[in-house]
Amino acid sequence: MTVRDATPGRRPTTGRRARRTALAAALALVLAACSGEQNALDPAGPYAQAPHDLIIWVFGIAVVVFVLVQGLILFTTWRFRRREGDDAIPAQTHGNTKLEVLWTVIPALILAAISVPTVQLIFEQMDEPEAEYLTVEVIGHRWWFEYYYPDYDIYTANEMAIPVGVPVRLEMTATDLARAADLGVIHSFWIPRLAGKQDLVPGHTTYLNLQADEPGRYLGQCAEYCGLSHANMRARVVALDAGDFEAWVADQTTPADVPAEGTLEARGRELFGDLGARQACASCHAVWEGDGPRGPGQGPDLTNLFSREEFAGAIHDLTPDMLRAWLANPNELKPMQYDVNGIGMPNLNLTDEELDALVAYLMTLD
Numbered sequence: 382m383t384v385r386d387a388t389p390g391r392r393p394t395t396g397r398r399a400r401r402t403a404l405a406a407a408l409a410l411v412l413a414a415c416s417g418e419q420n421a422l423d424p425a426g427p428y429a430q431a432p433h434d435l436i437i438w439v440f441g442i443a444v445v446v447f448v449l450v451q452g453l454i455l456f457t458t459w460r461f462r463r464r465e466g467d468d469a470i471p472a473q474t475h476g477n478t479k480l481e482v483l484w485t486v487i488p489a490l491i492l493a494a495i496s497v498p499t500v501q502l503i504f505e506q507m508d509e510p511e512a513e514y515l516t517v518e519v520i521g522h523r524w525w526f527e528y529y530y531p532d533y534d535i536y537t538a539n540e541m542a543i544p545v546g547v548p549v550r551l552e553m554t555a556t557d558l559a560r561a562a563d564l565g566v567i568h569s570f571w572i573p574r575l576a577g578k579q580d581l582v583p584g585h586t587t588y589l590n591l592q593a594d595e596p597g598r599y600l601g602q603c604a605e606y607c608g609l610s611h612a613n614m615r616a617r618v619v620a621l622d623a624g625d626f627e628a629w630v631a632d633q634t635t636p637a638d639v640p641a642e643g644t645l646e647a648r649g650r651e652l653f654g655d656l657g658a659r660q661a662c663a664s665c666h667a668v669w670e671g672d673g674p675r676g677p678g679q680g681p682d683l684t685n686l687f688s689r690e691e692f693a694g695a696i697h698d699l700t701p702d703m704l705r706a707w708l709a710n711p712n713e714l715k716p717m718q719y720d721v722n723g724i725g726m727p728n729l730n731l732t733d734e735e736l737d738a739l740v741a742y743l744m745t746l747d
């Protein structure tokens with residue numbers, strides 16, 4: 382036996398209010414996607430403009446189909462509704478070849494028409510650009526993006542500097558360096574305001590073009606689930622005017638300064654290369670001081686660390702305080718799995734004195 386609510390009439394009201402609130406919240410959430418830094422509907426360059434225009438075009442067709450189909454449904458339910466004294470069973474229809482052929486052929490034609498520009502565009506997004514372009518190699522790691530500029534022999538991470546108005550061709554792959562048995566997992570590179578989206582696949586090279594028409598900072602996000610800190614794997618493209626980009630290249634190709642002997646910074650540099658029984662920072666991070674070629678490391682290249690505004694997968698602002706917190710316990714700022722499978726940065730149990738010296742040294746790397 383069911384016991385009825387003692388106060389009928391109250392429950393529907395609260396229910397309705399809850400439903401209305403939920404609906405408003407859901408709507409706000411959906412609409413929030415239409416603005417902000419990662420808005421594909423606000424393209425900032427030709428490689429983002431093309432898919433945007435295609436989306437609008439396809440959306441237009443979808444609206445026409447929707448209105449037609451829904452209109453027909455509404456019309457028939459109204460036109461053939463049951464009227465008073467209308468007790469006869471309506472005529473029973475079993476199939477109509479003409480109609481069925483029609484509603485198979487028309488959608489097939491629409492889909493075929495849409496697929497032509499779609500497939501064309503997919504290839505355009507990764508074909509070699511016709512104009513002179515800049516090449517950047519993108520390597521997806523768990524959980525940060527590494528960039529290498531072969532024309533300039535520059536290694537950097539998380540923030541990719543590009544010149545405004547110049548096509549940039551990304552050559553992309555994925556690996557977790559120095560772990561031969563563990564090639565890495567698939568990631569996806571996506572800067573919604575600058576280009577379409579493309580996977581980074583271990584052992585393969587994929588291509589994607591992007592271009593920014595205006596200087597600015599463009600945010601993106603790894604778009605293929607890649608494990609624990611997937612949500613903490615962002616990417617930032619920094620578009621610079623021609624002069625600023627030249628200055629950036631000059632800065633990045635200048636070796637790091639060696640701090641004067643006896644200073645706190647010099648002590649930091651010493652610790653960077655030797656932490657006694659603990660693994661040295663230098664075994665995972667390169668700081669290029671001009672002797673010998675630059676090379677990749679297991680972690681980001683730190684030669685020009687303070688030329689970047691964000692770090693750790695571009696999820697944190699790079700400030701001395703945040704950097705200190707990172708070195709004291711990296712896992713607290715970004716969940717990683719160093720103890721489980723060597724992915725990420727280990728906690729090296731640094732003392733306050735060591736932290737002071739290391740932060741002072743790293744701040745000279747700009």
Ligand SMILES: [Cu+2]
Pocket residue numbers: 521524567568569603604605606607611614
């Ligand atoms: Cu990823």
